[in-house]
Amino acid sequence: MSKLEDIVSLCKRRGFIFPGSDIYGGMAGTWDFGPLGVSLKKKIMDEWWKFFVEDREDTYGIDAAILMNPRTWVASGHTATFADPLVECKECKSRFRADKIAEGINESVTTEEFLNTHTKCPVCGQENWGPIRKFNMMFTTHVGAVLPDDDAETAEKNVAYLRPETAQGIFTNYKNVVDTFYPDLPFGLAQQGKAFRNEISPRDFILRDRECSQMEIEYFVNPNTWEENFETMRELQHEFLEDVIGLPKEKLHELEVPAEDRAHYSKRTIDFMFNYPNGEEELMGLAYRTDFDLQNIARESGKSMEYRDKVTNETFVPHVIEPSIGVERLVLAVLSTAYFEDEINGEKRTVLKLPENLAPYKFCVSPLLKNKPELVEKAKEVYNTLRKKYGNVTWDDSGNIGKRYRKQDEIGTPKCIVVDFDTLEDDTVTIRDRDTTEQIREKIANL
Numbered sequence: 245m246s247k248l249e250d251i252v253s254l255c256k257r258r259g260f261i262f263p264g265s266d267i268y269g270g271m272a273g274t275w276d277f278g279p280l281g282v283s284l285k286k287k288i289m290d291e292w293w294k295f296f297v298e299d300r301e302d303t304y305g306i307d308a309a310i311l312m313n314p315r316t317w318v319a320s321g322h323t324a325t326f327a328d329p330l331v332e333c334k335e336c337k338s339r340f341r342a343d344k345i346a347e348g349i350n351e352s353v354t355t356e357e358f359l360n361t362h363t364k365c366p367v368c369g370q371e372n373w374g375p376i377r378k379f380n381m382m383f384t385t386h387v388g389a390v391l392p393d394d395d396a397e398t399a400e401k402n403v404a405y406l407r408p409e410t411a412q413g414i415f416t417n418y419k420n421v422v423d424t425f426y427p428d429l430p431f432g433l434a435q436q437g438k439a440f441r442n443e444i445s446p447r448d449f450i451l452r453d454r455e456c457s458q459m460e461i462e463y464f465v466n467p468n469t470w471e472e473n474f475e476t477m478r479e480l481q482h483e484f485l486e487d488v489i490g491l492p493k494e495k496l497h498e499l500e501v502p503a504e505d506r507a508h509y510s511k512r513t514i515d516f517m518f519n520y521p522n523g524e525e526e527l528m529g530l531a532y533r534t535d536f537d538l539q540n541i542a543r544e545s546g547k548s549m550e551y552r553d554k555v556t557n558e559t560f561v562p563h564v565i566e567p568s569i570g571v572e573r574l575v576l577a578v579l580s581t582a583y584f585e586d587e588i589n590g591e592k593r594t595v596l597k598l599p600e601n602l603a604p605y606k607f608c609v610s611p612l613l614k615n616k617p618e619l620v621e622k623a624k625e626v627y628n629t630l631r632k633k634y635g636n637v638t639w640d641d642s643g644n645i646g647k648r649y650r651k652q653d654e655i656g657t658p659k660c661i662v663v664d665f666d667t668l669e670d671d672t673v674t675i676r677d678r679d680t681t682e683q684i685r686e687k688i689a690n691l
């Protein structure tokens with residue numbers, strides 16, 4: 245089993261993921277994707293978009309603004325309840341999320357319940373706590389011209405939030421899409437985009453960060469059919485995660501969330517859990533959200549969210565099945581599945597066995613020797629041909645051939661193609677396989 249530190253280290257060393265604002269000493273809970281990381285992340289997001297939007301007739305994509313009218317968050321309940329229990333150590337003033345430092349309590353813990361756990365401060369070791377306070381995790385900002393000497397009321401009027409979930413950008417566009425596309429039920433609206441949560445203690449690399457990307461679908465259904473649609477969505481998630489993204493079945497399992505732990509509006513939720521290097525964590529959620537969100541929007545906006553069935557003329561507010569996945573969580577699941585250390589001819593190597601459809605580069609092309617112009621020229625020819633055909637092909641003529649293989653193994657390039665003196669004679673190249681390290685000869689024309 246790979247260790248999280250090894251993956252973090254490889255990500256930094258090879259240009260997948262860097263700590264955010266590294267040059268200024270960092271910014272907690274933020275991460276920057278480097279050239280290889282953004283390539284991997286984008287491939288994952290593109291596979292999702294293709295699978296759930298482009299390949300389906302019943303799902304439409306949207307891309308809503310991150311800044312939304314603050315009434316969105318009043319309607320959705322985020323203003324009132326999107327909060328974590330914050331507790332402060334009176335000795336050293338450190339602040340923690342209470343349910344993350346004490347055993348056997350959840351987000352709705354009271355001060356008394358927390359004190360009964362006799363938790364010691366993880367920083368100073370004392371047990372001297374202030375009361376539990378609710379800390380709203382939405383980031384606030386001001387929109388328009390707000391000056392430092394404006395009164396509180398003026399400032400308050402201009403408050404906006406960085407969206408804490410992409411879902412509300414979908415719900416608020418439900419009516420727009422119904423009025424322009426007249427879709428039959430069931431239909432889905434899908435969105436990918438950034439969401440922001442002011443986590444009290446971000447941790448575990450990109451698992452719990454303050455800025456993340458989400459991929460969400462709101463699948464609108466006739467309430468009478470929610471159960472069968474829930475099952476369909478559930479099977480589709482498995483197909484996507486296992487067959488398209490290549491996550492192993494045995495590392496993935498479903499957690500049926502019991503009624504007392506579900507959001508109050510959800511009648512059924514399944515958390516898809518994944519075995520990460522640091523233990524089991526939620527990878528994605530599948531929730532039956534009923535008509536909670538559309539009814540909230542109808543109430544707050546005064547506009548009807550009713551849908552009229554074209555055949556029966558029956559009107560009702562659709563119910564919703566929501567698969568929601570964090571992109572960074574999926575990136576980490578892919579990286580930790582791909583990460584292996586093994587030994588080749590007595591030499592230790594690190595290899596990322598990324599699926600071909602996700603690897604940043606499909607091929608690496610290189611001349612056997614850098615100082616032989618005829619080899620370099622021929623190799624460039626092969627490189628340019630493959631780049632035109634596949635796009636994601638890299639060139640490497642640094643160090644010796646063994647070093648190049650090690651480097652390409654570490655960044656997950658499935659095949660290395662080497663041009664040598666035989667190539668000049670018979671137009672064949674060596675193709676070396678990342679996973680088996682086996683080498684074969686192949687005609688250039690067959691690549």
Ligand SMILES: [Zn+2]
Pocket residue numbers: 333334335336337338365366367368369370
């Ligand atoms: Zn303390």
